[in-house]
Amino acid sequence: MSTPHELVACVEKLASLPAVYHRIRDLLDDPESSVHQLAEAVSSDPAITARVLQVVNSVLYGFPGKIETVGRAVNLMGMQQVHDLVLSTAVVGAFAGIRPANMHMTHFWKDCVFRGMAARAAARQLGMGDPERMFVEGLLADIGHLVMFQAAPEATHAAHEKARHAGMPLHEAEQAVIGCNHAEVGAALASALHLPSGFATAIGAQLMPALGGPHATEASLLNVANQILATEDLENPDEAALLLLDPMSAARLELDAGRLAAIRLQARDETPAVIALFFPKG
Secondary structure, eight states: OOOHHHHHHHHHTTOOOOHHHHHHHHHHHOTTOOHHHHHHHHHTSHHHHHHHHHHHTSTTTOOSSOOOOHHHHHHHHOHHHHHHHHHHHHHHHHHTTOOOTTOOHHHHHHHHHHHHHHHHHHHHHHTOSOHHHHHHHHHHTTHHHHHHHHHSHHHHHHHHHHHHHHTOOHHHHHHHHTSSOHHHHHHHHHHHTTOOHHHHHHHHTSSSGGGGGGGHHHHHHHHHHHHHHHTTTSSSHHHHHHHHSOHHHHHHHTOOHHHHHHHHHHHHHHHHHHHHHHOTTO
């Protein structure tokens, strides 16, 4: 049996966020910091600068005209959204070198992007939460599985097999075999990486959003995104997703199959372009 923190400790040395991200976090936490300081911090890292400008000029944002400087990007997007964009880029980069033997990494990251786009679409369609923040939380929601397959591959594989053969929810099988589930491990990783506290809370509560406290709505949106992804290949996916949803989340968000269908369609339409942005060689 392992705790989330024990599993995370196994990968912390393999993946760390770049210094520019921590500088941006410090600026965001400083009420006296300026847009100019944030733009300078982003511009200090050429790779991050290139990615920010690429994404801000993409269909993901749809700003009119070409944005050629980080300063203009920050002015248009705001400091929080630039932080979240840098975070998503930094996390994908930090974990790109971790390739557990039992994971198909291309499928994993594509699912992560689709989940992120579903969470973003849900926030937009329902008028709840910040859509760009939800994209990043959705992108990171399943990162616990990457940690588990890297740190405890045999036990994690056994949990997946137990869930498949017994027809039980995966997180229950993980709890029985490993002693913790992927949501708890993802929350522990978010804390270890010193991400904003809301990330860890929402990711940790995605299976039971009522435990999310002030971040329960974000956790509910992640729950929606999870079920949309889980039912993507079924014949009647939206009806199936509605049945799988956490009941309190369905009630909180006033969801029905029609609204789920609209969220799913938006995520499907936008995901390929975003995958091409984050994984241009994929």
